[in-house]
Amino acid sequence: MSVPVSSSPLPPSPGDSSPARPSAVTPRVLARSRASRQRRATRVKLWLGAGCTLVVVVPILLAGLLPLPGPNEQDLAQRRLPPLSGGHLFGTDQLGRDLLSRVLHGGQVSLAIGVLAVVVSGVIGVLAGAAAGYFGGGVDAVVCRLLEAQLSLPLLMMLLLVVALFGPSVPVITLVIAVAQWPELARLTRSLVLVEREKPYIAAARVLGLRRGVILARHVLPNVARPASLVVLLLVAQAVLLESALSYLGAGPQRPFATWGRIISDGQDYITTSWWLITLPGLVIVLLVVGVNLLGDALREATRRGRKADA
Amino acid sequence: MIRYLARRLGQSALTVFLTVTAVFVLVRLAPGDPASAYAGPTASPEDLARVRAQLGLDESVLAQYGIFLRGLLHGDAGMSYSFRAPALEVVLGRLPYTVTLAVAAILVTAVVAIPLGVWMARRADTAREIGASVLTVAGQSMPDFWSGVMLLTVFAVLVPVLPASGFTTWAGLVLPAVTVAVLQIALISRLVRREMAAALAAPYLTVARARGVSERALVWRYGMGNSLIPVLTALGTRFAALLNGVVVVEVVFAWPGVGSLVVRALETRDYPLIQATVLVTAALAIAVHLLVDVCYPLLDPRVRLGKAAAA
């Protein structure tokens, strides 16, 4: 996902506003034009993304209210039932627990960790990036060195190290993922602030005698918040993936907590007989992450075009 | 040029040194006793004390750090507790496997992702292209442990045509390499699409087309030629990341590389082995980054390293 910021600007798209005057440019031609095709693609992604996300997120949020057995409620007589049998939509696992219920409750943990981690990394990343971009000099140098150092580190290895060493509790995992993600936001914020800092209204504020900290907090940050927030969705997707990888490798919260990675790694022991134990939870993860990614993509494209139209 | 190289080398060495130091501090901050992991479950307290003395664990952390640094200067990262052999030797013995996997995965990626990205750029925003781009989003959203296990289920269990684990035959390379490549293909093809779309919309291409340059030459020679740098950079960066980041896939396929080694080293609190692994992988990744940077001016005459250093 890390693409050098400098290489991203798209070529200016041909004008897309249709003047109301007689023209050979019929609506059909317009519909086939590059701009409307782009708009359509964005719309498809937006709806598809929203659909996938909601299909997963809504049941997860309502997991407690749905008529499902508890995630740890076991019935040893009903072990590893295939999907759609005995009233279990997703079947049951090796201890006769309802797989759907475990996936949904596990999703609560995964989503909570993902969102929390992104909030924490957002705070760290935006503050550090803004400070680096606005104050420059020593602050900038320190932040940039830190970013560089972290980007050259074996990420998953370091995360595993920290979790293995400090115990796999929810706060530790959240923090670890947050620390893993702050560079992305910091870099983006820094480049946005660098642009914003040179604008006339900042100069005006400075002339008015506002202190630098106040200018940064009151005037610069609100203006960079919106573009920066667009990355957040992508980061949530990444965080969910990271969390499931960690718990797959055994660095998840204590049992009997269901987490996505653990459901799959437990299910792997039954790979030749019970396909649903790995396939279904994996599909749920993919559905959610695809949804969130598409949504993020679409929103980014839409704003990028929106900005260009404004300009 | 020489000054630039010297500075980059110095910076890289510093980053590696800081990384290794950070890991050294981390493992010693953490709870858990490597002596008990070394001596086994039935060891008496006297045994443990002897093991601690033998491993140098009874020294102060600072003294241990001194010993560690002195050893590093002599190319000695300590003895691995669990292998009872020089840790660096153990890591270097595993490295060829990881490099093999990374090289194979990057080759597959380049062969698939570049044509795919070019195709997507030329057919931008058509229905089929939208489908393909949703697929790339899916590729980037699949947890690699899941896609690995699914591939394994299909090609080693349901239709047993490929070996499931280890590297005893060439066929054993297929599944892990493909699993790793799925994510990389998604990332690189999206990048290629973006770069190519920009290049294809550039005025000089319109001019070339007007002058009757064939479509193939247009796309591959002029379009691709100018998108090559970011694409190669990205391939290089991904390759560096693979060198230290195929942990999960190695675990899934019992691949005897560095990734599965580090998981084991963490489980057994094998301090020297953890340190040696991080040292080797970080140094390798940084070296690849450096190489990519140094190659810029060779690929693009407009780039001068002096400028890059100043920026």
Next chain:
Amino acid sequence: MTRFGSGAVLDRRSLLRAGLAAGAGAALAPLAACAGPVGAATPGSLTLGLNRSLVSLDNKLNQFDAALTVQRAVRQALTRIGPDMSATPVLAERFEQTAPTQWRVRLREGARYSDGSPVTVADVATALRMYAQVNGSFVVNLFPELPSVTPLGERDFLLETARPVPILDLLMANILITPAAANRPEELSGGLGSGPYVVSAGNGGTGEYTLERNPRYWGTPPPVRTVRVRFVPEESSRVVAIRGGELDVIDSITPDSAEQLVGLPGVAIERVPGTRINQLFFNFRKPQGHPLADARVRQALSLAIDGPALLNDVLVGSASQAEGVVPLALVGAVRTGTYTHDPAEARARLDALGVRDLTLTIIWESGEFPADASVMEAVVEMLRAVGVGARLQQFEPGGDILRWRQGRGGDWDVLGNGYPGPTGQAITSLLGMYGGTPDKERTRDTYQGYVVPEIADQLAVAAAETDAARRAEVLTAAQRAIWASWPCLWAFVPNVVLARRTRVRGLALQPINSYDLAAVRVEEQP
């Protein structure tokens, strides 16, 4: 700002070509370096898939059952533990007790190493010294004391101890003999052995070895020419690999794997009741007045556990409920009682004893026994059914569990633990678990704080008793006393389970989870 290189000579296109060539070279170099052996199921060869890495072919520090199988094929001991748990001579021709503290041993005529040099008395003496010098050895801990060697002749010597060690002939099966000059107080990664196989290629780092038939073996040459040992840590990978025929034998498999493999064409499962006991052991360091300090509470809690359900549904028939305090496969073990499941009675007894709002902390280390996590998760629900709460704390191997077990890491109530029976004798396991004394408890060196001086005394008497009948009598009384103290919430004896391709014949799995590799044959299928 110096200009880089000479752009005119090195143009981009030739550079790209050079880059591609270099890339191809880089791709091939490591591949050539680590291209493994070819193909599965090569005629005359056998491939074993171990789930733990075989770090070396020496057992001074590292002892797990499957490793021993391989190690013994290369290095041999004076004796080995035979099918009936008695000592069978290997490098020794005779191994006889001549006095309570003295054994007379004669080395086998013609026994020699793979380089042709003979096995000598000095090699035995050196081996014992090297095992004693190594730190943290599992093997040495099995010995009440290491014997001293007194040479009598070229092939004869005496083994002497200060106190009687009636099972010395079995214990000596764990001391592998290497030429004295090549032996060191560490694990030997290479070197010579007297076994039926020699190592032709080995990598301790990846745990992969190739053994070839020893052309100068002193005994009958083994039927299989080449044995490959691979390290496959993931259980599911091992199952898939044996299904596909990549592996010929996988040992110590989990109940779930066995269930998946049963009935598959070309795969056969071997099961033998084991010598290891797996327990949910109570914490005996609870203060007076704590409910768990009362044997009646412990017994009442054990009524909550549905043993048959755990055996049939979680362990899927690959274990049996313990009927004594050590596995009955051990020599000297007796039946002392059974665990019964009666939740109503459990609740009634707990009420009668005034135990309310009890919450237990259950700790264990991953991989301590098969299906450990599932067993624990099932136990939590069973306890909840009788109104007892439970919290699980799982440790990764090498983690903090040792400090917890010693009562230094945190408070816990039940420990999931396994205790091996490596000598085949009940007394070794009994002493290890129930021989704790107040003296040892001062250093927290007892088995979860289990200190009952009368029982420890009885066991000490039995350990030094040379009269077999009297020894059995004392041992039986001690086991009954231990059972009556309800040390376990539940206990079971896992079967030793191994899967092999059907082309592998003559594999005689022993309760100690090992087999004689030299007896294994491979049948070529048409």
